[in-house]
Amino acid sequence: MKNKIWPDRQTLKSVLNFWTFITMALFILDFFSGNKFDSSASAIGIIYLAILGIYAGEKEYTRWQDGFVSRFIGEFFLVIWTILMAVFAVAAPVSAGAFKIPADFAIIYTSVVGVFAVTQRSKALKAKKHTKKDKT
Numbered sequence: 001m002k003n004k005i006w007p008d009r010q011t012l013k014s015v016l017n018f019w020t021f022i023t024m025a026l027f028i029l030d031f032f033s034g035n036k037f038d039s040s041a042s043a044i045g046i047i048y049l050a051i052l053g054i055y056a057g058e059k060e061y062t063r064w065q066d067g068f069v070s071r072f073i074g075e076f077f078l079v080i081w082t083i084l085m086a087v088f089a090v091a092a093p094v095s096a097g098a099f100k101i102p103a104d105f106a107i108i109y110t111s112v113v114g115v116f117a118v119t120q121r122s123k124a125l126k127a128k129k130h131t132k133k134d135k136t
Contacts, residue, residue, distance in 0.1 A: 009058065016055045020077060023048040023108070024084060030102045031088055042104040049111050056115050060122045078116050085109045 026044050030037040088101045 009062075012051075012055050012058065016051050019044070019048045019051050024080065027084070027102050027105050027108070031091075031099055031105075034098065035100050035102060038103055041102050045104050045108040049108060052112065052115055056119050060119055063122065063126055074116055074119065078112065081109055081112050 023041075023044050026037060026041045030041040085105070088099075088105065092099050092101050
């Protein structure tokens with residue numbers, strides 16, 4: 001029997017995907033509304049980061065315990081977050097003050113990049129360990 005922290009990764013992934021799109025939508029709404037939803041976007045962003053951390057932690061734990069191999073591409077979400085950040089970063093200064101980057105958006109964005117970097121490093125270390133084991 002495989003050790004799993006979360007009984008059904010697909011359920012957790014569905015919850016994460018739901019909160020990812022809700023968080024993105026709320027930050028977009030906040031940006032284009034002149035920051036009328038700043039506190040809501042911040043609160044939802046915190047929920048999203050917590051769920052992302054749980055998902056990434058469970059995935060990496062399973063990778064190291066059971067040899068989990070991801071079939072999903074986290075790069076897709078990183079690209080979407082990066083495009084969103086780029087749009088905000090370009091549109092805010094050229095809007096003559098009409099648009100402002102939501103207060104916690106940079107924190108959410110850099111946290112997503114950080115989680116991605118850590119999971120990629122973990123994946124690389126696991127592959128390196130597996131390669132060394134095969135050579136011995």
